[in-house]
Amino acid sequence: MPDVDLLVVGAGPAGAVAAWHAKQAAPALDVVLLERDRAVGSPVRCAEGVGDAGLREFANPDGAEWVSRRITDVVFQAPDDTEVLLADCGLGWILDRTRFDAHLAAEAAAAGAQVLVGAEATGMSRNGDGRWHVRVKERGRDETYRARIVIGADGVETMVGRWAGLDTRVPARDMESCAQYVLQGIDFNPDAIYLQFSNAIAPGGYAWIFPKAVGVANVGLGLVALKTDGRNAREYLDAWIARRFPNGARTGYTVGGVIVHTTIKKTYADGVMVAGDAAHMLNPLSGGGITTAMKAGRLAGGTAAAAICAGDTSERRLSTYHEAWMQLLGEDHLKYYRIKQALGNVDDTSFNQLARTVNKIPAEKRTIGRVFTHALIKHPQLIPVAARFFV
Amino acid sequence: MRRVTPDTIAVVDLAVCDRCGLCLPLCPPEAIHLELNMLTVDDAACTGCEKCVGPCPVGALAMAPPAYA
Numbered sequence: 077m078p079d080v081d082l083l084v085v086g087a088g089p090a091g092a093v094a095a096w097h098a099k100q101a102a103p104a105l106d107v108v109l110l111e112r113d114r115a116v117g118s119p120v121r122c123a124e125g126v127g128d129a130g131l132r133e134f135a136n137p138d139g140a141e142w143v144s145r146r147i148t149d150v151v152f153q154a155p156d157d158t159e160v161l162l163a164d165c166g167l168g169w170i171l172d173r174t175r176f177d178a179h180l181a182a183e184a185a186a187a188g189a190q191v192l193v194g195a196e197a198t199g200m201s202r203n204g205d206g207r208w209h210v211r212v213k214e215r216g217r218d219e220t221y222r223a224r225i226v227i228g229a230d231g232v233e234t235m236v237g238r239w240a241g242l243d244t245r246v247p248a249r250d251m252e253s254c255a256q257y258v259l260q261g262i263d264f265n266p267d268a269i270y271l272q273f274s275n276a277i278a279p280g281g282y283a284w285i286f287p288k289a290v291g292v293a294n295v296g297l298g299l300v301a302l303k304t305d306g307r308n309a310r311e312y313l314d315a316w317i318a319r320r321f322p323n324g325a326r327t328g329y330t331v332g333g334v335i336v337h338t339t340i341k342k343t344y345a346d347g348v349m350v351a352g353d354a355a356h357m358l359n360p361l362s363g364g365g366i367t368t369a370m371k372a373g374r375l376a377g378g379t380a381a382a383a384i385c386a387g388d389t390s391e392r393r394l395s396t397y398h399e400a401w402m403q404l405l406g407e408d409h410l411k412y413y414r415i416k417q418a419l420g421n422v423d424d425t426s427f428n429q430l431a432r433t434v435n436k437i438p439a440e441k442r443t444i445g446r447v448f449t450h451a452l453i454k455h456p457q458l459i460p461v462a463a464r465f466f467v
Numbered sequence: 468m469r470r471v472t473p474d475t476i477a478v479v480d481l482a483v484c485d486r487c488g489l490c491l492p493l494c495p496p497e498a499i500h501l502e503l504n505m506l507t508v509d510d511a512a513c514t515g516c517e518k519c520v521g522p523c524p525v526g527a528l529a530m531a532p533p534a535y536a
Contacts, residue, residue, distance in 0.1 A: 248518050
């Protein structure tokens with residue numbers, strides 16, 4: 077029975093950064109990072125967009141082989157296809173997640189963590205020895221790892237949290253069902269991401285175009301099933317693409333769930349922390365979760381290392397992880413969640429009117445703050461939406 | 468302990484399922500499992516609430532009488 081200090085389940089951004097930072101903080105610890113799939117970063121279940129500042133806390137994108145595209149502009153599209161361009165509104169990147177996740181796992185390995193691919197945790201129990209016993213299937217072989225701390229970074233499925241007795245369930249209204257194609261040979265501005273809001277196109281969510289190269293993009297949408305007409309996400313996406321890009325070649329396809337909720341009430345237990353999607357640590361407004369996952373992983377890894385070195389892996393000790401997370405981003409996500417709920421009440425006609433009004437602001441003066449102020453003056457029906465933002 | 472058997476329970480079409488795991492946290496009794504790249508519904512635990520059916524992005528889940536599940 078392998079005996080380790082820290083076992084991290086899931087080698088996505090949260091898990092890889094947790095293993096990397098734990099090992100960096102306490103090089104003497106035995107840290108093992110498990111990945112269920114045969115390759116870290118695959119299959120990609122992500123639109124791959126990330127903001128510049130958050131990314132740079134963990135990796136330098138300049139000239140990196142794990143970057144697909146540099147983004148400078150955002151194009152908002154109203155339900156009737158009216159476009160609102162926000163030029164130079166902040167730098168962002170479209171990643172190549174197969175390479176990016178592998179890069180982070182390599183950082184963890186370089187720091188001295190052991191990375192195991194094709195290794196799936198299938199259950200765990202707390203024994204009298206004060207350690208977690210984690211059952212792992214690795215190429216048909218069963219192994220039990222004994223760990224002082226387990227970090228669950230196992231994504232939407234969030235099994236580690238479930239095994240540790242945490243409530244990781246999601247109400248249906250807070251689950252976005254997503255579908256995405258990689259489309260080739262389509263025409264769009266390759267320096268911009270496109271976001272289209274419409275209850276007819278993606279009820280309760282939005283549709284997106286994220287460029288991977290000139291003429292190539294991740295084209296997808298997320299929706300809330302409770303608000304649909306009965307079709308599933310893939311059927312909504314097929315209808316949107318048939319209208320927008322009938323000649324695009326579909327060279328990739330993925331589906332998945334994005335939890336647009338707020339951080340779970342309790343992200344820790346005796347000898348356990350959960351991080352990233354598994355703890356619902358995403359921006360509930362955008363559905364973005366790469367940077368949030370890395371920040372959560374850094375906190376979890378640091379907390380784990382300090383706790384193991386201090387010989388105290390109790391729930392009380394690990395609760396500092398939860399507090400630090402809530403201070404860093406968790407409280408902000410509560411605010412974003414309220415905005416999301418308010419936006420859900422805006423109908424397509426209002427969105428169309430808003431887009432036309434905003435376009436009357438000269439492009440060079442069009443900042444998100446001005447757009448917001450202008451929207452409220454010209455469209456007082458949006459005031460309740462704005463008010464809920466500050467509640 | 469007596470348990471009321473629902474009229475219909477969730478069944479998964481594995482030819483359509485993409486193994487994305489979206490349905491797992493939606494299931495109140497935690498009756499859906501994804502292990503070794505295989506999605507399964509625990510017939511005995513499913514309460515027939517249908518919360519997993521609509522959100523499946525590819526329509527791989529449906530309700531069926533337990534006898535046919």
